[in-house]
Amino acid sequence: MTETPALHALWPAPLADGTVHATVTVPGSKSVTNRALVLAALAAEPGWVRRPLRSRDSQLMADALRALGVGIEETASSSSGDGSGGEAWRIIPAALHGPATVDVGNAGTVMRFLPPVATLASGDIRFDGDPRSYERPLGQVISALRTLGARIDDDGRGALPLTVQGGGALEGGVVEIDASNSSQFVSALLLSGPRFNQGVEVRHTGTALPSMPHIRMTVEMLRAAGAQVDTPEAGGEPNVWRVAPSALLGRDMVVEPDLSNAQPFLAAALITGGTVTIPDWPRRTTQPGDELRRIFTEMGGSCELTDAGLVFSGSGKIHGIDVDLNEVGELTPGIAAVAALADSPSTLRGVAHLRLHETDRLAALTAEINGLGGEVTETADGLHIRPRPLQGGVFHTYDDHRMATAGAVIGLAVEGVQIENVATTAKTLPDFPKMWARMLSGAGA
Incomplete structure (x- = not known):
């Protein structure tokens, strides 16, 4: 059966050199x-x-x-x-x-x-x-x-x-x-x-x-x-x-666009104070990723559903959040990454089941954000995140696609972050490094 290589090349997560303005076409769910x-x-x-x-x-x-x-x-x-x-x-x-x-x-x-x-x-x-x-x-x-x-x-x-x-x-x-x-x-x-x-x-x-x-x-x-x-x-x-x-x-x-996979691109707008448009965002959907509109708005952004798709803009400020993610647990890694860059603490609750996902996501997020200088504490059913100045370092993915994109989000604001095995994003998001580079260039993805 499929084996995972023991060693993976490190991918330098690009640092944003300004506000992000892009249209990103997200693959299907x-x-x-x-x-x-x-x-x-x-x-x-x-x-x-x-x-x-x-x-x-x-x-x-x-x-x-x-x-x-x-x-x-x-x-x-x-x-x-x-x-x-x-x-x-x-x-x-x-x-x-x-x-x-x-x-x-x-x-x-x-x-x-x-x-x-x-x-x-x-x-x-x-x-x-x-x-x-x-x-x-x-x-x-x-x-x-x-x-x-x-x-x-x-x-x-x-x-x-x-x-x-x-x-x-x-x-x-x-x-x-x-x-x-x-x-x-x-x-x-x-x-x-x-x-x-x-x-x-x-x-x-x-x-x-x-x-x-x-x-x-x-x-x-x-x-x-x-x-x-x-x-x-x-x-x-x-x-x-x-x-x-x-x-x-x-x-x-x-098949609708995968709204959960839109998360890192929306996070880029939130972190840089820019604007990202996701075409074909459905007005009605059962996808848990639709909750990003509410969660990222509460964390400092704003959004509008238009004929062009979802237009999401950051305000230049990121606020902490206290949120129950039980119904949308797959969004936790990306939210934790943004919360580590916020201006106030965050508590992510209701996600004890993430310990049984592609990896133990709660332990992995705690280890990797803290490895960059953060202060994340694992709770019985989630994470408490107290923002701290972060520095570069290796961000391990544990063969988990959402860990890889979470590390890339942090790398937008923290110089020197290197993602171990970014190729694991191919699990649900093909060509992520290329899409990320195109977004940062303003060409879209």
Whole structure:
């Protein structure tokens, strides 16, 4: 499986020499792309995924579905260099089958969304991935699938590597699951639920669910594909989601820009007192990144949704913030980077689950910002950040794309910051160094 090199070249994070004024076209949403691929693969007829994200995570998902027998025809890559452009993928469903091996890399969506899909295949489907993937929580998905009738061999680990002994169908039904570590546990079962003989009823039994916008995204996309979904928001029981058995429709899906990946570019406007425009920012979306409009405005910026997209401007001042990020935890690294440059302390709460992401993000942010002279204290469920004068140094990424972009944000204001393994941004944001340079040159990205 994919191995991570022990040593990586250091990337000198560019120092901003003035205010940033640029238009940045952000590639498609990873979360939308990978959900769209799964739903299209399970549909009863071919469909299209337009403007998909072409990145490591989405390529792992596409390759995995191909290994199971799904046809995915990709148009020629866009020449825009942003990973999207006019590209489109035609998805041709087929009878899922093994034997096959799936490389999940370190992609949470692949390692969690595809074992339920594999139960619908005939034959053994083995799942493996990067070393970090062995440490990420998966036991709740494994035990839930067993409750629903699946046969899975994981040698009792409750984690990767594992083999799903696909029987060509899954009975489905009612299952209880503690998804307090990841909303992806719920989404994983819902996405394949229409294809289970009895559908699925997922009952969350743990504490508050993190990243609820991602579950709402899953529900909306299921409904768009013709599934019947009952949710707590629609008057159902709290923490219970039901998906009826049905055929899924092949759709023509256009992927929104990844709003969470817009974060470092918006942060650049905030830090330098400049203006960045993100084209095609949706007026209505389930993406958690939409909260950046509110959070970064509270930290000193201003924004307006226009026909050109989201226009975000910094005021030249950065204020600290006290904020619960439970529903938008993936934004924490970028917010922490901006908070380290603010004029007052910040408290980021509700994100204990980040200890189980691509890396332990709370420990990583504490170590790396403090390594540059900052004062970050880890709390039970987040971070307390007291701004201090920072100096240059190596900012380690732990093979985590959002750590890399967080380091680049700090490097705008702190001379001599060097990012270890900036290439890890390819997980969801292709060509980030080139996009960053173009933004700073005023040419856009």
